[in-house]
Amino acid sequence: MSEQGQASRRGRLTVYLGAAPGVGKTYAMLSEARRRCERGTDVVIGYVETHGREHTAGMLEGLEVLPRKEVSYRGTTFTEMDTEAVIARAPAVVCVDELAHTNVPGSAREKRAEDVELIRRAGIDVITTVNIQHLESLNDEVERITGVRQRETVPDDVVRTADQIQLVDMSPDALRRRMAHGNIYRADQIDASLTSYFRVGNLTALRELALLWLADRVDDALGDYRRAHRIEHPWPAKERIVVAVTGGAESETLLRRGARLAQRAAGSDLIALHVIAADGIANPDEARIERAQQLVASLGGTFHSVVGEDVPQAVVDYATGANATMIIVGVSRHGRLRRLFTGTTGERIASLAGTIDVHLVTHEQGAGAGRPRWYASPLSPRRQVAGVVLSVVLPLLLTLVLRQFSDPDQLPLDVLLFLAVTVLVALVGGMLPALIAAVGGFLLMNWFFTPPVRRLTISEPTNVVALLVFVAVAIGVARVVDRASRRASDAVRARTEAATLGSLSRSVLTGQDTADAIVARLRETFGQRAASLLSRSPTGWTVVAATGPDAACAPDEGDTRVAVDDDHVIVLCGAPLRATDQRVLEAFAVQTSLVLEYRRLRERDERAAALERAEATSTAILRAVSHDLRTPLATMRTSVDGLVSGSLPPADQAELVAAVESSADQLERLIDNLLDLSRLESGLVHPVPRDLSLEEVLPLAVAGHPAGSVSLEVEETVPLVRTDPGLLERIVANLIGNAVRVSAGAPVRVLAHVLPATVEVLVVDRGPGVPPDQRERMFEPFQRLGDASPGGLGLGLAVARGLAEAIGGSLTAEDTPGGGLTMILAVPRA
Template sequence: MAEEPRPGRRRGRLTVYLGAAPGVGKTYAMLGEAQRRAARGTDIVVGYVETHGRENTAAMIQGLEVVPRQRITYRDTTFTEMDTDAILARRPAVVLVDELAHTNVPGSRHEKRAQDVEQIRAAGIDVITTVNIQHLESLNDEVERITGVRQRETVPDDVVRTADQIQLVDMSPEALRRRMAHGNIYKPENVDASLASYFRVGNLTALRELALLWLADRVDDALGAYRRQHDIAAPWPTKERIVVAVTGGEESETLVRRGARLAQRAAGAELMAVHVIATDGLRRVDESRIARVQQLVASLGGSFHSVVGEDVSGAVVDFATGANATMIVVGVSRHGRINRLFTGSTGDRIASLAGSIDVHLVTHEEAARSGRRRPLFSPLSRSRQTAGWVMALLLPAVVTALLLLSTETDQLPLVELLLLAATVLVALVGGLLPALTAALVSFLLLNWYFTPPVGRFTIAEPTNLLALLVYVAVAAGVATVVDLASRRAADATRARTEAATMGSLSRSVLTGQDTAEAITERLREVFAQRAVSLLANTDGGWVVLASSGETPACSPDEGDTRVTVDDRHVLALCGDPLRASDQRVLEAFAVQTSLVLEYRRLREREDRAAALESADATRTAILRAVSHDLRTPLATLRTAVDGLVGDRGLDDEDRAALVEAVGSSAEQLERLIDNLLDLSRLQTGLLHPVFRERSLDEVLPLAVAGQPPGAVTLEVEESTPLVHTDAGLLERVVANLVSNAVRASAGKPVRVLAHVLPGTVDIMVVDRGPGVPPEERGRMFEPFQRLSDRSAGGLGLGLAVARGLTEALGGTLSAEDTPGGGLTMVLSLPRTRPSQDAA
């Protein structure tokens, strides 16, 4: 028995010879290393090597110890596999294991050879193995697209990626094809077909490039791990990595495209876009544009990243440094010259912090439009702004008048403080511009009434001039701070409202509870609209999928505000036009609507898949049942017909028995076929009942007419009201129930009763048979469920068809216990209204 690995034992090293294509010589290279190690005295054995009949490869095994393979018999065929237990018992220092992606024959210790290798390494034994690039799991689809061949045996990338050493065995396509033509890889009879198919120059070139790129990523991972282990913060430009700083503005897509063009100039370059989310959460960002940028980056083969930081420039440089980037692409600042003069630009700050990373500054159209913005837009309401302007003109005059009535009018500092308080009050009410106006009016009043010479707009004392200038500066500064605080408060309130709304939307999306109707109703409530409608563009025009409110729009042109959900759906809002600040929440509703529509499509697809699965299961069951249950009456029918046709001296009694057998078999076949057809019509929706008011006195006698005398007792009062049903289908249902009950009663009479309820008429079929346990009553109405019924010729369709027909009639069919033993089937049908009964 093999020795179990002990805890704490050194894990064996893994060396992988990675072949760029079959036949490049990875096994030969592995054996060459084994010969060199053996010559140095290393205890090395051959666990498994496949030579494929190649003489040069077989010659390299000479002199190496080979562990005998184990023999496994599977399906009367003997196979040989690597003997893992024997290797563990031998305990060499190094073992050679060829074809790492191999799948073992059933009956082996492990399913995959890679699992054998893991067990050997866990025992402290080093492993040298081989694998071709096309056998890596992540490249399986790409290899199939290139070569047209699906690799059945694959190995997870992590097994190879985490190897201690990877040796790439490569060869040019021309040299490999020459090896193939010389018969060094395959047998001569297979050379031409291989050269014309898998070993084409294009295939081999593509496989070679896949191997190089995959190994380059592995080397890059190792370099990153080395930099982290040695705390190396400075980037090492081993590979072109271009980081695009995305602001969320209209220029973002231009920057990404420019970065992609720069990345295309260097083979193997990597494109990354980074968006910095401000820690205060108050900076306005167009989420829909960020989403479009993400899609653009993905379409260009790059990756999108979001980071959080207080300083945008520092966050971008930190990300680029951590990603070992070689270039940062940033756009020209959209701020005006005065703003850039005092605060600088993001591009300048990134360039000063980037160190050895190149910074590429990109111009764009938005930089020229920066002066068209309205920086003094106030978030305050129109009424507060109006009140602020009135106070800016009147409040300084009122304060001045009160001071003039006072006896102490020569105390300029006190006057300035009072007027400053008035200016602050104006800023709190009306914002920045009214406050600056109030400061100017206060300055003029101070000059006229309180600074010598009084009554003139002149100042005699320099100290008074300095005091007035300081007053104006302080008033302007305080007004600016107060206005900025009000803006921040408004932004914070709006952000809190948006966060609450988006949080509610996210919860509803995650729980899957939202519907299109709920979205339109919530959208109308949040934005106080008269009506909201979700429109779909079909071949026949616009169709309203969901709406809320009165007179919703029937086309996008009828809405006052429109937002696009996707290529075929639009939300149309009727009411006051929305502000630009509401656009982000509106876009969130559009995204949620898109998710709801996608969920609806997925549910419809799931329903169709479930229907197809059910139909497939039914089809399989039908074929299984037909192959057995229909064969019995057919065999009986054929035997009886052959006996009648042969007529080898049959007497009248035998002939009558054969005729009766023909009749009963034909009747049985007819019943089975009818049930199959009924089930098929029910499942495909082709059954269309014709409803009329019918009397049970007309239907029930026909339903029980085919039963033996005395087998059924019919108990229906003449006063039983009419039922709204299809007489033919109702007769089929009752006949089916009665037939089942007669078979289950074993000679005891079956009762058919009718009970009148306020809204329905219940038809009950009562038998005295063995009954059905409660836990099995749910299955008894499923197709092909015969339960305890083992009668010949039964497909188990009777109750399934009966329930389906009952539901088509608008009724219900259920099973109850019969008092004293047995089963009672209750068929509830809607009765006609009293007015109709009277008529």
């Protein structure tokens, strides 16, 4: 293949997956490389680790091995695969051992898997190896089995999306024999390995992990093949049992039966499926659904929810897509009459399932048990009472009115009027009052308006039909009105719950909620007298957040409680909640757990950041102590030694004394800066502000500098400032000292600029200045930025800014017109 054609495609990836170390995956990879070479394929070895195994090393004979790249790290030289050399060589196939390997720090890429990805982008096929214990998803399981944490891992998707996976397997006994014969590790490692990692139980468990993981990969490939070839009917590659969960009391029975059937065949999958009505109004028992989810998880299965208008069709469609072999459904809970006219869900699933087996399970809730009472109304008691009263009063009033205009030929009009009364009663009171009105209207029309009157017999057959149609229509209309009322009530409740849960989700995603906000929203949402969030402690329960009078301080003091996690509980005081409200309360509990977790993560991040800053400061201080503090100490020691000798002339002794004094001053400044920095980092600086004039502080800060080196230009009209005088003096003295050091003899000006809220103290120098992109860096500790003056640690400006922030001010830097740097210290006005 030409280089252009090779680069236009993505290289194929072949993975030799080892069930355990030493099963021979590298040997198998090299065998494949030799077979391809014999067929004329251009194959090179990018990286192979033989671990000193004679047979593996022998497989390299006759194969082109590319030189490795050397990488230096901490004074030691390591070798890694030369990825760029592989791409430049552009073979058809390259062999790369140990896909999960982490490259030596300093390499171009962190992981060897990234090198392999780069090679594949160049159009080169890659053959690689990896052990099952190095897959990221199995890391915890492998640690529990072997007791060894694998530090080098590779994401599952890298291996799962390979074009070809070859499992290299060996029985535990055979692998241990290989180990005992010295074919895997050195002789001094054999006994320890056989009694620890290479125990029979460990190897058996690793082997099963490899087989199950690869089985899932093969199953994914089978699904892809079925979708690509549009194969609709299932292929029973392995047992997959779908249990239709309705949310009824029989759900747990069905799940346990499905689990027993799944256990009969190793590797079977248990899938629980709950179909949600497409209109979103149906209201299943959420508590039972949650218990079903927990039961499925404990049985080793998975729980799925789908939305569908036709429940049987949705179940069959999902089972077909999941390549299921069996559907488990419970017998109908409806009565015989309904089953006669509408059929059952199980029968419809069986008729639609095709080649999928349908297992019908009997249960105690079958044959109509557990149905809701037919006359239960969603309306308020007041409306129901009003409906009953109207069902009696309105037909009687209508009868009195119609008797004033009695006409044997107006019976159809009478039927319509009584039907209107029945509809009105249904709208007000629901199903039961409408039935009373329909029956009462039927009797009144029969007695007063149907010939022969004042008798229950009816002479004309058409009148019999009219009255029966009236009763049927009245009952039908009442039923429709009642159902509409139920659906409207369910829709309002669902909309309210959706709005509440949506608000909760937004607040969690934006991180706005706090524990206090949650309990306040709980109290408001559910109309409770008080709400509190409690935390378990060794001495009992403590209140994390509470709102309202008489908030509970212990779980048993409230009327409603829900667990957030093992150590936190939400307690409400007030009217008991309905079952539907309990679901929303549980959503609040989930949000609360997220808020608490966010709080823990923030505290952990803050502690980590503080530790990181402390570590950086400690490291820098150690470097400073090891170098900068030694210099004045060495000068002082040398000078003292010269003075002690007593053989020097007075002029030299005076010079040495001056050197000691200068070094002592330098050492004192360094130690003061280090102590100030340490106090700032630990938050131990506590200013004592008071109102004062700059004339009380600035002359003290200027003192000590040679005459003419500093020009203090502060007018008497400058207003008072609110600050700590000692800290302000330290800041200004520090700034002036830096400015004098860099000004090369030019005088440093100290000015004051009055603003509405602050007074700015300006220290102006004519030194070389600092580039704008480095001005923020110079306020960081141990930043010299080209300052070559002796005895400095780069702490002065860091300490000055820290002290400025401590007194409520700020410290910034600007260019001095004409050259130099101006330090601006803003101090609050009194």
